[in-house]
Amino acid sequence: MGLIKECIEDKKTDINPIWIMRQAGRYLPEFRRIRKQHPDFIRLCLNKKIVPEITLQPLKRFNFDAAIIFSDILMLPYALGQEVKFTKGLGPLLGKLNFKRIKKIKKADFIEKLKPVYKSIKVVSNDKILKKKDLFGFIGAPWTVFLYMKNRKSPKEFKKNNYIFHNKNERELFRTIIDFLKIHIKEQVNNGASIIQIFDSWAGLLNNEKNKDDLLYKPTKELVKFTKRLGVPVVCFPRGIKDYKTYCKKINPDAINIDYQVDPKKILKQIHIPVQGGLDPKILFGDKYQIKKEAIKYLEIFRDHPYIFNLGHGILPKTKVESVKYLVNLVKDFK
Numbered sequence: 311m312g313l314i315k316e317c318i319e320d321k322k323t324d325i326n327p328i329w330i331m332r333q334a335g336r337y338l339p340e341f342r343r344i345r346k347q348h349p350d351f352i353r354l355c356l357n358k359k360i361v362p363e364i365t366l367q368p369l370k371r372f373n374f375d376a377a378i379i380f381s382d383i384l385m386l387p388y389a390l391g392q393e394v395k396f397t398k399g400l401g402p403l404l405g406k407l408n409f410k411r412i413k414k415i416k417k418a419d420f421i422e423k424l425k426p427v428y429k430s431i432k433v434v435s436n437d438k439i440l441k442k443k444d445l446f447g448f449i450g451a452p453w454t455v456f457l458y459m460k461n462r463k464s465p466k467e468f469k470k471n472n473y474i475f476h477n478k479n480e481r482e483l484f485r486t487i488i489d490f491l492k493i494h495i496k497e498q499v500n501n502g503a504s505i506i507q508i509f510d511s512w513a514g515l516l517n518n519e520k521n522k523d524d525l526l527y528k529p530t531k532e533l534v535k536f537t538k539r540l541g542v543p544v545v546c547f548p549r550g551i552k553d554y555k556t557y558c559k560k561i562n563p564d565a566i567n568i569d570y571q572v573d574p575k576k577i578l579k580q581i582h583i584p585v586q587g588g589l590d591p592k593i594l595f596g597d598k599y600q601i602k603k604e605a606i607k608y609l610e611i612f613r614d615h616p617y618i619f620n621l622g623h624g625i626l627p628k629t630k631v632e633s634v635k636y637l638v639n640l641v642k643d644f645k
């Protein structure tokens with residue numbers, strides 16, 4: 311069993327496990343070289359030869375305790391037939407929604423479209439570098455996936471509103487997303503993902519109780535239950551929410567990833583399940599002294615609590631490789 315699973319299941323480890331969100335890609339020069347030769351991001355995610363290589367790149371450099379499959383939460387809209395493009399500087403751009411076509415998608419066609427992802431998971435899970443380490447599969451939470459599909463780009467300027475479904479089509483789409491996310495989780499697990507992480511990057515936009523019940527708590531809980539029944543642990547990352555205590559109570563994940571805006575001391579008092587993450591990714595732009603000070607803060611606070619070291623959001627593209635190396639060694643040497 312890997313250190314991360316041990317931390318989640320046995321609620322203890324002598325050394326803190328560590329991995330980093332978005333560890334594959336972005337800041338690694340060996341990734342950028344590959345990316346230059348493959349301008350179409352979706353096609354790159356479907357490349358069975360290269361995806362295992364990119365996924366394992368960070369583990370070749372650093373003593374991480376897990377790999378995360380190189381893919382994207384937007385592979386779901388892609389597999390549902392919505393066009394997804396990544397344009398430099400603009401982030402993802404999605405094509406027009408065709409509700410009628412989405413309604414007709416069959417399970418077998420969906421799986422067929424994502425088959426290369428599942429094959430890559432299989433290859434990575436069998437690599438000897440992952441012996442005693444975990445492989446994260448992942449999905450975007452229903453709300454975040456729905457928002458990208460509807461908004462067709464990152465919802466940066468999306469008003470913090472009390473979202474309501476505007477019509478029957480939207481309501482049905484939300485249900486369809488949940489159903490296909492289950493299929494996506496199951497295929498990842500069947501092919502060797504040993505933990506599932508649910509990224510709810512826009513959970514913080516939901517700000518009334520009815521909305522939270524319908525769009526955050528109920529659908530996420532359904533997926534957490536589903537994943538647990540498959541026999542693998544599930545980690546949730548509801549970025550930007552204010553009340554992690556209620557979230558954990560309602561959803562009951564195996565571990566919770568906290569974002570960098572929450573006070574870890576408050577979380578320690580409120581939450582009784584293993585915690586992952588927290589460190590502000592910008593700290594890695596600082597010098598060794600600053601990195602050490604902030605990292606030790608988290609390690610000290612969670613000294614007697616099952617804690618998986620990670621960041622409070624994805625690693626930033628300009629992060630230096632040496633800073634990551636320094637951080638990993640620091641976490642591993644912490645006594």
Ligand code: CP3
Nearest residue numbers: 331332333334335378379380381382383401402509511624
């Ligand atoms: O963690 C990993 O290294 C595994 C791969 C992974 C990617 N995206 C690869 C990727 C994971 C786990 C994700 C999750 C993801 N994707 C989220 C949730 C986490 C979060 O950051 O909130 C979201 C919201 C997305 C959607 C997405 N994909 C956006 C907004 C962008 C563009 C901006 C960006 O983050 O770089 C992407 C593209 C993307 N996904 C890249 C990578 C390596 C960059 C592609 C490029 O090189 O242009």
